[in-house]
Amino acid sequence: MSHSRHTCAQVVLLRLCFLTCLLTVTLVVGDEPQGNDNQSNDKWLEPARSRLMHVIGGMPFFPHRANTPGNLVLNAKDFDNAQVCGACHTEIYKQWRTSMMSQAWDEPIYRALLKRASTATEGKVDNFCTGCHTPIGLTTGQINSQVNRSSIEDSAKNHPMPGVDCETCHNISARTGLDNGAYVLSPRANGKPTKFGPRKDAVSPYHDTVYSALHTRSDFCGTCHNVTHPFSSVAVERTYDEWQESAYSFNNVTCQSCHMPGFAGKAAIMGPDREAVASHWFSGANAMMLQHLGQEEGAQRARNMLARAAEIKFEQLPAAIIPGQYTSVAVKVANVGAGHKLPTGFPEGREMWIDFRVLDASGRELYRLGSIKDGKTENDTRNFKVHIGDKDGNPLDVEVWNATQILSDNRILPKGYDIGEFSFLVPADAVGPLTLTAELNYWPFSQKLADYLLGKDKVQVEITQMAKVTQSVPLSPITASRP
Ligand code: HEC
Ligand code: HEC
Numbered sequence: 001m002s003h004s005r006h007t008c009a010q011v012v013l014l015r016l017c018f019l020t021c022l023l024t025v026t027l028v029v030g031d032e033p034q035g036n037d038n039q040s041n042d043k044w045l046e047p048a049r050s051r052l053m054h055v056i057g058g059m060p061f062f063p064h065r066a067n068t069p070g071n072l073v074l075n076a077k078d079f080d081n082a083q084v085c086g087a088c089h090t091e092i093y094k095q096w097r098t099s100m101m102s103q104a105w106d107e108p109i110y111r112a113l114l115k116r117a118s119t120a121t122e123g124k125v126d127n128f129c130t131g132c133h134t135p136i137g138l139t140t141g142q143i144n145s146q147v148n149r150s151s152i153e154d155s156a157k158n159h160p161m162p163g164v165d166c167e168t169c170h171n172i173s174a175r176t177g178l179d180n181g182a183y184v185l186s187p188r189a190n191g192k193p194t195k196f197g198p199r200k201d202a203v204s205p206y207h208d209t210v211y212s213a214l215h216t217r218s219d220f221c222g223t224c225h226n227v228t229h230p231f232s233s234v235a236v237e238r239t240y241d242e243w244q245e246s247a248y249s250f251n252n253v254t255c256q257s258c259h260m261p262g263f264a265g266k267a268a269i270m271g272p273d274r275e276a277v278a279s280h281w282f283s284g285a286n287a288m289m290l291q292h293l294g295q296e297e298g299a300q301r302a303r304n305m306l307a308r309a310a311e312i313k314f315e316q317l318p319a320a321i322i323p324g325q326y327t328s329v330a331v332k333v334a335n336v337g338a339g340h341k342l343p344t345g346f347p348e349g350r351e352m353w354i355d356f357r358v359l360d361a362s363g364r365e366l367y368r369l370g371s372i373k374d375g376k377t378e379n380d381t382r383n384f385k386v387h388i389g390d391k392d393g394n395p396l397d398v399e400v401w402n403a404t405q406i407l408s409d410n411r412i413l414p415k416g417y418d419i420g421e422f423s424f425l426v427p428a429d430a431v432g433p434l435t436l437t438a439e440l441n442y443w444p445f446s447q448k449l450a451d452y453l454l455g456k457d458k459v460q461v462e463i464t465q466m467a468k469v470t471q472s473v474p475l476s477p478i479t480a481s482r483p
């Protein structure tokens with residue numbers, strides 16, 4: 001499409017066309033179950049596909065669900081670099097800069113997987129991935145397979161595009177669904193740069209401001225934090241749905257409550273002092289990648305989030321352990337701080353597990369389950385993870401584009417817990433007392449996956465300890481009689 005000047009008649013036609021599109025969108029949206037209030041379990045197995053898919057032009061960036069006014073490709077010049085916003089929004093800019101979302105396009109694990117996904121599907125998923133990892137890149141028409149398969153250095157030089165930046169979130173004027181990036185990006189809603197935000201009284205010399213209730217709610221985040229396979233409909237990521245079905249949503253504790261807590265200060269340098277300005281740290285769990293990207297402070301914030309998410313403890317340990325015999329101990333892990341499953345998100349990678357050890361008083365290791373072998377948690381580790389599979393039921397560690405089913409999912413529900421048993425033999429010559437330790441660990445992806453995607457030992461995947469419990473148990477003076 002050319003961007004030449006239009007005649008009067010053309011402008012009228014375009015406006016009509018725009019109105020019709022809007023009407024179609026409204027009608028279709030009206031017909032869709034809103035707010036995900038369908039409480040049946042079906043959606044975990046077969047989430048609804050976009051109904052807009054069947055409307056001509058309804059999904060201009062198919063298979064991604066992004067929409068724009070009139071569903072036209074946007075003009076890159078309508079978007080400012082985040083640094084421009086940062087000139088006035090200094091605190092907010094500094095915070096956002098240390099987050100994963102600011103690097104969603106330029107981070108190596110994403111780009112390595114994108115390159116493989118693009119090649120393996122002959123470009124069918126190019127729009128899909130980029131609509132969430134560089135929404136402006138997609139909607140301004142800068143994305144093609146060549147860009148998606150280029151190196152980070154190459155694209156930074158020849159096709160610089162932002163990740164999830166200020167302009168992405170603050171130009172979202174509405175949503176048309178609850179997954180796969182069903183946002184509407186409207187940079188010049190009133191013919192001028194317009195920013196949608198949470199305040200009714202915000203006045204800026206640089207841009208129009210429009211109050212947006214959407215920005216204060218979780219369904220704003222839900223557009224991107226629910227990922228559905230665009231062709232097989234598998235629920236790849238479901239962070240929003242997990243929250244929506246939890247006690248947090250009933251008590252109005254939103255994504256923003258935990259991920260954008262208020263700080264006292266200014267939202268803009270020339271703006272008023274406010275008691276609670278929404279912070280933009282967006283701290284999550286990926287300490288490993290933030291550390292790798294040189295975001296020391298962001299990494300530490302992620303570790304703090306992980307530490308407040310879970311508790312681990314022993315359930316009713318025996319008063320004494322009998323040497324020469326098998327002993328069982330139960331370990332309880334509770335999700336006390338995360339408003340969604342623990343862990344949530346990226347299914348190929350996110351894993352939490354218990355590293356359980358028994359030492360005797362001489363320092364001898366009598367038992368351990370949960371160590372790392374060949375870059376993975378060892379077999380039978382008590383881990384919490386979702387496993388996706390292909391049509392033949394084979395587990396998929398990398399090729400998520402072939403996913404047609406969820407094989408298993410034992411992640412811990414919000415405010416939920418899990419109790420698991422460990423059984424071990426205490427040798428007759430063990431020296432008492434025994435020290436039992438259970439560590440709860442997390443990594444965003446295994447060393448094996450990182451090695452596979454980036455090359456052997458290119459990065460060292462950090463194991464973050466979330467919680468730990470240690471207890472000493474005496475040995476019983478009675479030794480089990482030999483059978
Ligand atoms: C020349 C300074 C300046 C620049 C540059 C600037 N803003 Fe603002 N912006 C302000 C001021 C002042 C406010 C009002 C702050 C307040 O009331 O607390 C504001 C408010 C906002 C709000 C809140 C709106 C609401 O209704 O809640 C958003 C969102 C926003 N700006 C986004 C941006 C983005 C995105 C950019 C970059 C494209 C940007 N701003 C660039 C000065 C600026
Ligand atoms: C009650 C507080 C709370 C609420 C509500 C909450 N979160 Fe979280 N979130 C956490 C904590 C704590 C962590 C770190 C532990 C973990 O990974 O779950 C986290 C982690 C995350 C992660 C990183 C997970 C990973 O392993 O990669 C994402 C993404 C995320 N949250 C998004 C959201 C979204 C989107 C919402 C709303 C739908 C939301 N959160 C609601 C507390 C919360």
Ligand code: HEC
Pocket residue numbers: 082085086089092093094096097101164165166167168169170197198199215216220256257260267268274276277278280
């Ligand atoms: C992932 C989406 C996202 C990104 C990226 C983002 N914001 Fe926001 N921003 C929000 C949401 C959501 C709120 C409202 C939070 C609330 O009300 O609890 C908000 C609030 C604001 C406010 C009003 C704060 C207040 O409490 O008065 C300003 C100003 C703002 N953002 C500017 C920016 C700037 C500048 C950037 C880039 C440096 C940015 N935002 C990046 C989602 C985002």
Ligand code: HEC
Pocket residue numbers: 100101103104105107110131132133135164168169181220221222223224225255256259260282283284285286287302
């Ligand atoms: C336009 C799409 C989009 C929107 C809207 C969005 N996110 Fe994200 N978010 C992403 C992507 C993509 C990533 C992953 C970046 C990466 O790791 O490459 C991400 C990552 C995150 C992380 C870091 C996860 C980690 O592993 O540490 C948190 C926390 C998070 N988002 C919270 C939010 C919250 C809260 C909101 C709503 C206020 C929100 N996001 C809205 C796309 C989005």
Ligand code: HEC
Pocket residue numbers: 107109110111113114117125128129130131132133179180181223224225226227228237284286289344345346349350401444445
């Ligand atoms: C609907 C939005 C959406 C789409 C579409 C999407 N992603 Fe993501 N992606 C996210 C969010 C949100 C996260 C962060 C979740 C978390 O922290 O666990 C993420 C995380 C990731 C990560 C983990 C990054 C890290 O550093 O740990 C990779 C890799 C990734 N995505 C690759 C892809 C690829 C490849 C595609 C296309 C096949 C794709 N994504 C499509 C939203 C999306």
